[in-house]
Amino acid sequence: MIQYIKYLRLPALLIGAWLLTGSNAFAQWPDGPGKDVTLQLCGNCHDADVIQGHRQGRDEWVATIQTMISSGAEGTEDQFKAVLDYVSKNFAPVAATINVNQASAAELGSGLGLSEKEAAAIVKYRTDKGSFKTLEDLKKVPDLDFKKMEAQKDRLVF
Ligand code: HEC
The missing domain is CATH 1.10.760 (Cytochrome Bc1 Complex; Chain D, domain 2)
Structure with a gap:
């Protein structure tokens, strides 16, 4: 019985070593x-x-x-x-992207730092007039500070 345990010990050590080296994703971290x-x-x-x-x-x-x-x-x-x-x-x-045609008012508000009123205005506009196609389209939304949108244009998806 004691001998049997000895035989088990080596594979356990090898598996331990493999876990430490083989599957180590730390190596891929940026320098x-x-x-x-x-x-x-x-x-x-x-x-x-x-x-x-x-x-x-x-x-x-x-x-x-x-x-x-x-x-x-x-x-x-x-x-x-x-x-x-x-x-x-x-x-x-x-920085997460925000889809201005699909995001809810709450997502637009928290994601883009808009007031509740501004977020609601975006949703109302696209519901009434259809999807936004470009950044410029957002200029037409009443009650929306377009500068806020322009400043984050890289995060906007249409
Ligand atoms: C002594 C063991 C130990 C060390 C050392 C340790 N951690 Fe942790 N870490 C844990 C445990 C246990 C958990 C799981 C705790 C939990 O999620 O409740 C954890 C979870 C985490 C999480 C996930 C937290 C979450 O909310 O899901 C992060 C991130 C993390 N550790 C970062 C670090 C960083 C950075 C260091 C180095 C400063 C570090 N850990 C060192 C034990 C350790």
């Missing part, structure tokens, strides 16, 4: 200051995808890192500062 220390402090407990897939702003990263510290992440203040710089630079939120 930059703070990468090494982030790997060192954050790589022990979970997969790279957990961190990478968690795109958010700097303030939210501060909160996440605090949660990790209370979950047992260890490091010095300077190290966590370097982690914060790295993740907030490389895993910042992707």
Whole structure:
């Protein structure tokens, strides 16, 4: 019986080594200051995808890192500062696009920083007159500050 356990030990070690190296998505992270220390402090407990897939702003990263510290992440203040710089630079939120013909009034409002009245005006206009085709079409919407739309034109989808 004891011998049997010995035989099991080697495959277990090999699988462990494979998990650490073979399936390691950390290697694909963008290079930059703070990468090494982030790997060192954050790589022990979970997969790279957990961190990478968690795109958010700097303030939210501060909160996440605090949660990790209370979950047992260890490091010095300077190290966590370097982690914060790295993740907030490389895993910042992707500016979402907004489809002006399909988004609800609530989505237009929160997504584009419009007032309730402006968002409702967009929905009313497209319901009455049909889909917007270009940025210029948005100029025709009464009660809408066109400058707000122009400033975010790269995020608008028609
Ligand atoms: C001691 C283990 C440990 C370390 C070290 C650690 N984490 Fe975590 N992390 C966890 C656990 C456990 C969870 C799952 C907690 C949960 O979602 O409730 C988690 C979840 C996360 C999540 C997902 C949070 C969510 O709301 O889904 C992110 C992002 C994250 N960690 C980032 C980091 C970063 C960045 C570091 C390095 C500073 C780090 N972690 C270090 C244990 C750790």
